[in-house]
Amino acid sequence: MPGCSARLLILLFPVLAVSWAHAEEDDYLRALEAEAERIDAPEPPRPGRNADSGVAENRGDRAAFESELQKHKGTYSFYQTLLEKDKAEVYKAYREGASFAKIRKMIISRKLHR
Amino acid sequence: MTKRFVFPFLALLTMMIAAPHAEEGGELRVGGDSGFVPLTRDKPYIYVIHEGSSVKIQRIQDPNYELSGYFAKTIRKCPPFCIQPITPDPRVAVVGEVELFDFMENELRNGKGLLIDARTPSWYKKGTIPGSVNIPFTELSKKPNSPEMDAMLKRFGAKPRGEVGFWDSLLERWGLSDAKYKTERWDFTEAKELVLFCNGPACGQSPRAIRGLLAADYPADKIHYYRGGMQLWELWGLTTVKPREPVE
Numbered sequence: 001m002p003g004c005s006a007r008l009l010i011l012l013f014p015v016l017a018v019s020w021a022h023a024e025e026d027d028y029l030r031a032l033e034a035e036a037e038r039i040d041a042p043e044p045p046r047p048g049r050n051a052d053s054g055v056a057e058n059r060g061d062r063a064a065f066e067s068e069l070q071k072h073k074g075t076y077s078f079y080q081t082l083l084e085k086d087k088a089e090v091y092k093a094y095r096e097g098a099s100f101a102k103i104r105k106m107i108i109s110r111k112l113h114r
Numbered sequence: 115m116t117k118r119f120v121f122p123f124l125a126l127l128t129m130m131i132a133a134p135h136a137e138e139g140g141e142l143r144v145g146g147d148s149g150f151v152p153l154t155r156d157k158p159y160i161y162v163i164h165e166g167s168s169v170k171i172q173r174i175q176d177p178n179y180e181l182s183g184y185f186a187k188t189i190r191k192c193p194p195f196c197i198q199p200i201t202p203d204p205r206v207a208v209v210g211e212v213e214l215f216d217f218m219e220n221e222l223r224n225g226k227g228l229l230i231d232a233r234t235p236s237w238y239k240k241g242t243i244p245g246s247v248n249i250p251f252t253e254l255s256k257k258p259n260s261p262e263m264d265a266m267l268k269r270f271g272a273k274p275r276g277e278v279g280f281w282d283s284l285l286e287r288w289g290l291s292d293a294k295y296k297t298e299r300w301d302f303t304e305a306k307e308l309v310l311f312c313n314g315p316a317c318g319q320s321p322r323a324i325r326g327l328l329a330a331d332y333p334a335d336k337i338h339y340y341r342g343g344m345q346l347w348e349l350w351g352l353t354t355v356k357p358r359e360p361v362e
Contacts (some may be wrong), residue, residue: 008206029234031195032234032319035190035238036237083354085184109174
């Protein structure tokens with residue numbers, strides 16, 4: 001009887017190996033997709049980084065920043081076309097207390113040199 | 115009268131002495147004092163065709179530029195996001211940014227090469243290297259001899275050999291006819307040089323694609339791995355593009 005189950009295991013091994021490989025592939029794909037989705041979500045504020053900058057903490061969230069930016073139509077239209085990572089970089093500079101002139105310069109720079 | 119000859123002579127002498135020192139000093143030759151940061155010492159920027167439009171690749175001209183966002187984070191769960199070996203296979207050459215610029219200006223421009231972003235579409239649509247095409251690693255890891263893999267090899271310029279005659283086969287086996295890029299099923303002589311990349315040194319997508327290509331007998335010396343990927347490309351502040359065409 002034990003010999004029979006060993007033989008069955010040997011026969012099933014290729015099938016099991018293929019299904020394990022597929023499961024591993026699927027897990028990897030799932031992890032990749034989850035990671036990709038995570039990037040699309042706006043970056044949460046990191047208090048540790050801004051602890052020494054009171055200005056940054058008082059400058060609201062990203063939605064507020066973007067609505068503020070909408071008052072400057074030209075700059076905002078440039079901003080809208082930026083890659084997500086560039087937008088995040090601009091927002092980070094804003095949170096760290098950058099002047100509007102610097103924000104505008106950053107947006108134009110990212111737009112023209114990307 | 116003497117002054118007319120002495121001044122130009124002294125100016126010429128000064129230039130001759132100063133020139134080698136400027137070279138040794140490692141100063142940027144391109145752009146001079148303008149503050150422009152070129153791609154390399156002798157290459158300010160390059161142009162590539164991306165989705166039918168010409169795109170200029172250059173460094174971001176912001177002295178305060180820092181890597182930010184996703185690629186600034188270097189600690190991720192491992193597995194699956196583990197640091198990759200220098201190459202997925204010892205037969206496959208690894209390239210850096212400078213070699214990639216050369217590839218873009220030569221093989222890519224004259225149609226003999228293909229720059230492959232091997233990431234899944236959800237990553238590709240966030241931004242990619244200009245001149246690249248998106249062929250996800252899942253497409254390049256299909257079984258050898260499967261119709262999907264065969265279609266991919268044809269796309270890269272490989273030609274199916276069909277029935278190889280007895281004498282041709284014999285001559286190839288004896289080394290009397292050139293069989294360097296020939297397998298039983300494929301002739302890879304005209305196959306393109308491929309450069310594959312993904313998210314960077316901790317990304318397993320392009321290594322998987324490379325292993326899939328090797329399993330399908332694609333010649334290893336026609337495959338190159340840009341290990342730095344998007345992370346290093348963005349670290350250097352190089353131009354990225356957002357794909358215009360809808361990705362399925």
